[in-house]
Amino acid sequence: MTDTDPNMVDLFAGPGGIDLAATRLGLRPAGIEWSPDACATRRAAGLATIEGDVRDFGPADFPTASVLVGGPPCQPFSVAGNGAGRRVLDHIVHLAEQLAQRRPVARHVTDPGQDRTRLVLEPLRWALTAADTGHPYRTIVLEQVPQVLPVWAAFARILRAEGYTTVCGVLRAEQYGVPQSRRRAVLIARLDGPATLPAPTHRAYRAGVPQDSGDPALRPWMSMRQALRREHPFTVVSNYGTGGDPAARGRRTWDQPAATVTGKVRRNRLVAADGRELERLSWAEAGALQSFPPDHPWSGGDIGQQIGNAVPVTLATAVLAAALAPTG
Structure with a gap:
């Protein structure tokens, strides 16, 4: 050996x-x-x-x-x-x-x-x-x-x-x-x-429960804000609708964890507090939501599916x- x-x-x-x-x-x-x-x-x-x-x-x-x-x-x-x-x-x-x-x-x-x-x-x-x-x-x-x-x-x-x-x-x-x-x-x-x-x-993340609440023996869950280090607040609007109703699409703010990352992660919209459309996630940012290092060398095609899987x-x-x- x-x-x-x-x-x-x-x-x-x-x-x-x-x-x-x-x-x-x-x-x-x-x-x-x-x-x-x-x-x-x-x-x-x-x-x-x-x-x-x-x-x-x-x-x-x-x-x-x-x-x-x-x-x-x-x-x-x-x-x-x-x-x-x-x-x-x-x-x-x-x-x-x-x-x-x-x-x-x-x-x-x-x-x-x-x-x-x-x-x-x-x-x-x-x-x-x-x-x-x-x-x-x-x-x-x-x-x-x-x-x-x-x-x-x-x-x-x-x-x-x-x-x-x-x-x-x-x-x-x-x-x-x-x-x-x-x-x-x-x-x-x-x-x-x-x-x-x-x-x-x-x-564990619970909707509406503050990040600093819960078992003091455990660390707070990590937010997208911490993982992505963007400078300004944003809301992620899911690319999936509910029953065909765009208004029912899932939303997470930057102070929450991301929802489950899928192969269509870059179809998610990022919206500023004033309603402006922001630049969508880069591959490095999408990988960071899967806890990959920021310099992971995403290569080849269909990178979204690689990250989601x-x-x-x-x-x-x-x-x-x-x-x-x-x-x-």
């Missing part, structure tokens, strides 16, 4: 949110990502990158890795109304149970939507394959939109049967220093000690630190 051999493999690695956190904690991550644009950003940031589909690789390709992390694409699970999202989750749980019984489950299917949905099974497939070859991952960390928590709970049951301790739950990004009220479902599994979610370091760096740092915390 050399100093550059990875000890962590990141599936669906995106532009580097989890890997920046891992590097801060002294890990040596390697990320698999199929978007050429996100790979361009990763390479510009000096992150070890394999451009390709995670289904074309496996644990044997990363023999020195003892940590497995992953944030599969969330779009198949962000389904509202008509119960479609629930049906997708039930099907995925069924397929996960098939994998746990070592029954074959197709990695690819002809329906494009189902094919993308099945990507969420890949971290479990990697974990079980590693266990079956006698070199299990010591630590596993997965994240997704909150709707996927039932899948993580199923994975947790399966991994406990493989000897892991597990925990899963929904975390609020602003409680870990992210200037954004994003919520993510997280699973942590460990072979070397008890699995625990990270304790919040900041207060990314894992906030400070949230990832807190989760990885909890997952790797020494025991005893």
